[in-house]
Amino acid sequence: MVSVGYTLSSEEHGPTELVDHARRAEAAGFDFVSISDHFHPWVSAQGESPFVWSTLGAIATATDEIDVGVGVTCPTIRIHPVNVAQAVATVDVMLGDRFTFGVGTGENLNEHVVGARWPEHDVRLEMLGEAMDVMRSLWTGENASHRGEHFTVENAKLFTAPDEQPTTIVSAFGPKTAEWAADHGDGLWCSGPQEEVVEVFEDAGGDGPRYTQLHGCYADSEDEAVDTVYEVWPNGSLPGELAQELPSPRHFEQAASMVERDEVAESATVTDPDPAVWIESFEEAVEAGYDHVYVHQIGPDQEAFFDFFEDELAGELG
Template identity: 85%
Template sequence: MVDVGYTLSSEEHGPTELVEYARRAEAAGFDFVSISDHFHPWVTAQGESPFVWSTLGGVATATDRIEIGVGVTCPTIRIHPVNVAQAVATIDVMCGDRFTFGVGTGENLNEHVVGERWPEHEVRLELLEEAMDVMRSLWTGENTSHRGEHYTVENAKLFTAPEDQPTTIVSAFGPQTAEWAADHGDGLWCSGPRDAVVDAYEGAGGEGPRYTQLHGCYAESEDEAVETVTEIWPNGSLPGELGQELPSPRHFEQVASMVEPEAVAESATLTDPDPEPWIESFETAVDAGYDHVYFHQIGPDQAAFFEFFEDELAGELA
């Protein structure tokens, strides 16, 4: 059984629109929504970055059935894990058993805003491990004190606490972090049908749910879709670790100025209005081992994508 999801893109849409899109996704028959957690958009053309936990309160009350996930939060630098633990606990209580908490080591784009040094990846994993320990202690509802290498917690207690530990799924883009996710998380979160990541996760004993995101833009023509992606989501075509290391939308725009429409058309981003490539991409992700696959419709025209999903995709992906 594979769950089909829809992206609530906080970088592109305001909070009220995101709540409405969540309601629409539920009506369209999606199994889950995943909302991104950013302080900045990647590039200015995206135009938004509402506070995810406020938006999630609206999503929780506007929907009844659909599963709700955060894909993903960095609970280490920009926000102290005590505050993230409280936010997660509140949303978990509001959602009941519908909530899934995704975590990752973050991007400099969002975390540098508080003036802290942006550390190397191994240190970020240490921060994440300690932050997860702090949050899990607080989610018990018991009085918590902690004096660790990176965080101090003094006499803290969540009076609005979840009944059970929230499902916490770890983001990984490479095999090494996937193995870490198997040891420290309840599942795996990724982007694209990366089979090596799933193999590493399962090889290290990981048995939890496996999420991945597929990026695309449905439009009347492929040329229109490519134009939209080139303007709104050029960051999707940037190589390597740039997405984790660049500090501001301005820097992403400077690098993205080198992204040509031809590169977008040749990338894994879905731009064909024919449903077959979308179905094939979904099936590739399933074959790679993912059991939660969700679509990101790039650009302002979400209504067209919902119609495309209902008319062309839903029956084929069931």
């Protein structure tokens, strides 16, 4: 069974809008929503970046049945894992078995703001593993202390604790991290229909849900959609590790100035209003091995996408 999800893009929408979108997604028939956790948007044109844990508290009270995930949080530099553990525990208590917690090694864009050094990926992976150990010990509701290489915890106890360990899914975009995710996480979180990542995860003994995000922009015409993506989400066309390494929206804007409009039109981002193209993109992700596939509607017009989903997509997906 494949779950169909909707992206709550906290880089593009304020907190009250995001709560409204979550409520609307539930009414439209989506199985789950995933909200991003950022301190900055990628580029200034996106315009927002509310604190995800406050927004999640509101979503918990505004919805009744839809599953809710965080895709994904970096619990290592900008926020100490003790604080993330408390935030996750509170949201888990509010949402119960509707909540899924995604974690990753983060982006310099968000993590540099506290003035800490941005370490190389292997070190960030070590930090993530240690942070997950800290959080899981706190989620037991027992007293916890920890003196590790990267974090210290002294005599901490969560009095608002979850009944069970929250489902913690690890983000991976390459084979090395996918193998690590199989050892440390309760599932896999990715972007796009990356089949190799799923294969490595499963070959390494990985089990549990496999999430991936698809990007698109539904509009009256493909030209209009491409224009919107080119203006609002040019970062999606940047290559390699830039998304993890660039430190500010200004730097992303400088890099994105090299992106041509034709590159957006030819990218994996869906801009064709034909429902068959959206369905094909979704099916490609399912065939690659993902069982939780969620769609990011780029741009301000979310209501048009909800109508499109209800009228053209809902009956064909899942």
